[in-house]
Amino acid sequence: MVRPVKKKQIPNLQEAIKETAWKQIAEFGTPALSLRAIARELKITAPAIYNYFPDRDALVTALIIDAYTSFGDSQIEARDAVKGDNDLARLLAIGLAYRNWAHTHPQRYQLIFGTPIPGYEAPKMEVLPSAARSLSALVSIVEKLRVAGKLKITTFPRVKKEYQESFEIWKKYGGDADLLSMSVAMIIWSRVHGIVSLEIANNLPPFGSNGDELYMYEMNSIAKQFFTE
Template sequence: MRTRRDRLRAATVKEISETARRILVEEGAEAVTLRAIAREMGMTAPALYRYYDSHRELLRHVVGDLFTELTAELHNAIHEVQPPDLSRKFLAVSRQFRRWALAHPREYALLFGAPVRGTSSQEDADFAEACAREFGWTFLALFLELWQKKPFPVPPDEEIDPALLVQLRKYRDEDLGVSLPLGVIQQFLKCWVRLQGGVSLEVFGHLEFALDDAEPLFELMLSEISPILGLTYTPPGGPPAAGPSLAG
């Protein structure tokens, strides 16, 4: 059982994180300083060092909390799919990822812009990395489920660029720890680059030179990715397009 002191500390840490996020949203990442947070909370900056050793350590905790929030929203989107099948799950989680990103552009920039590095505590770095990995597994788990139910076409090892092959093997064996053909890992990364890259361009305003509304382009991308994975593309609010649908 936590002591009263532990509960007070946890409440203060939560308030610090919430204050940091509010400043992030209102003023941008560069404004999230220990001094600014202390001023908002009616504390002195040195007092915050009882909770965080550095500005970077604080940001890593904010990053971890944001990844946890985003992951929860993606899981909720998956669980709301009725009837549950892999095609609808893939589309639901992809669309929710974009919706969250557009609704939280500065939070998204903190997660997927320049990474926050160099924390003074390995424990805090591990916390942020663990939250990021949990987010990543949301997408990878769908690929694993799809591959197990109905393997989609992937290139054999000898057809993958040797320089890429080495990196894919390292990523699979050391980071993911899964038993999958390297072609599956390559396909996963190709799809993720298209999905996250397209969302990033939209969030950061790099499509505004041509598009006022990038959603049709995003949906076009989903319609192109889906059949590659043996999935059925369903337009938002519309009937499914012709093709196989995998229950899951």
């Protein structure tokens, strides 16, 4: 047997490969990702995968983009779930959703923000649209608060000139916003990421009865330092 008839083939093999990849990542961890193992489970041969992804890194890139999209969805949902005009409540909702998503999908989180794949480096330009979108919820709220005059700070270290250009690309996919807002969003992100990444790597003991009090403390610090009311 060389090639099964279409009826016995898996429809939408491209999607099936990604699904199987996620399944195996969830079960055996990100670094155990193996093309041959995926092929085995799908009952195809390994080189068949090359019809859908030029190499393993391309598959990883596709997974990362999917992860960013899922992550971004949860951020945007959290923002839009808050009714009324309390944008500080929205900021908090986004922050909680961030940690929640990371704890629900620790492997995906590490896939995006860590470097768990041997020799893999993400191709910036391919990933950027979904990456920018995933942080757009945070940026949009900081920007709204700034426009409403609720941003406490007015000056901030500026990004190096040669990088301001990449901010422009960022805006294209992450939504327009003032440079100040984007910078504040980034420092908020760095704080949130600091806690979450240490938690996920098991380097932080859980503070509070549910392990989330340290995080709430930090959410509060952020609100107090950067915003009024």
